[in-house]
């Protein structure tokens with residue numbers, strides 16, 4: 001083993017002191033560069049948005065394939081032409097799918113609001129009338145899921161997110177034992193931020209497990225369903241069929257959108273569930289809307305042409321972003337590999353890399369990076385209330401910066417990881 005790859009934990013105090021001095025010098029050089037880089041934003045690069053610019057000249061006619069004049073009011077559930085396409089992609093029946101506005105996160109907030117005010121199709125009373133409502137949160141997870149729960153005053157209990165999805169044993173134990181536990185979040189495919197893909201077995205367990213709350217909900221946020229980084233495309237578990245077969249048809253509510261397929265600000269969002277859930281959702285939606293932006297839906301239907309059109313389009317995204325993920329992994333491996341100071345995910349899809357540094361150093365790494373001009377997502381962001389109990393996890397988002405900026409930012413991040421580790425081990 002060369003000296004440079006010997007784990008830090010095996011080095012003598014003198015060797016560690018020398019290592020710390022070297023990292024301090026490297027960090028001083030880094031700061032002198034006056035960088036201004038940003039790895040916080042899980043959003044598409046402009047070159048990805050350019051892939052969809054044909055949308056700007058569509059639709060060619062305002063009448064959809066079923067003769068609906070999309071310029072007018074009506075059709076709360078969205079235009080059939082686009083719902084058929086995404087029903088095929090999401091492996092659900094068209095009747096089980098709603099096409100809505102530009103944000104699936106808004107749909108999630110609407111669903112929680114409806115549960116809170118009215119209760120679900122299988123609820124005894126509105127959730128807002130319960131003494132306490134608790135949600136199971138796989139961690140690390142998506143920060144906005146957690147802030148949404150906070151906003152409702154919903155308590156959280158965390159379970160580990162494994163490579164094959166949430167720890168199903170832990171989820172089943174919690175859900176069976178406490179009637180205040182009304183639901184769970186899951187990003188089933190290429191999870192934010194770990195890249196985990198929920199296996200059919202884990203999904204089956206979640207769909208069929210006994211729950212103390214009769215109206216337990218799985219909020220299945222399939223935001224990255226088609227966002228593959230390799231040719232081996234993961235297939236999402238078929239949660240609606242699994243739940244239906246287990247006698248719990250109203251348990252899952254599925255969300256997806258084209259935010260990272262076409263335009264992040266002007267795409268189309270989708271909700272799927274049992275036919276009763278879809279009626280429940282649209283009946284509430286109808287209190288505040290007479291119909292969605294069907295013109296934008298038609299524009300998308302024309303642009304893709306078919307479900308295969310969506311798949312082909314996603315290959316173009318992959319060609320742009322896969323090299324950025326490869327660069328992140330190359331730099332992490334070359335600079336941190338073997339030192340025993342970090343582990344990281346190697347996602348095969350999605351938008352993030354999840355980096356675990358030495359316990360107790362994540363916040364320090366983020367602060368060091370900030371001082372050197374590199375913005376990282378705040379440490380702890382992937383945990384409820386922003387509190388990572390181990391102060392270990394950092395979410396990296398390499399899609400938005402240019403390839404050169406990804407390289408510069410990752411070299412800086414690894415310098416900060418090494419300095420923070422050296423500081424800790426010599427303290």
Ligand code: PLP
Pocket residue numbers: 042102103104105106142187192221223256257258259264269
């Ligand atoms: N769900 C997850 C897991 C996300 O990572 C994001 C965006 O980062 C969203 C939902 C937002 O989706 P939308 O743009 O459809 O509101």
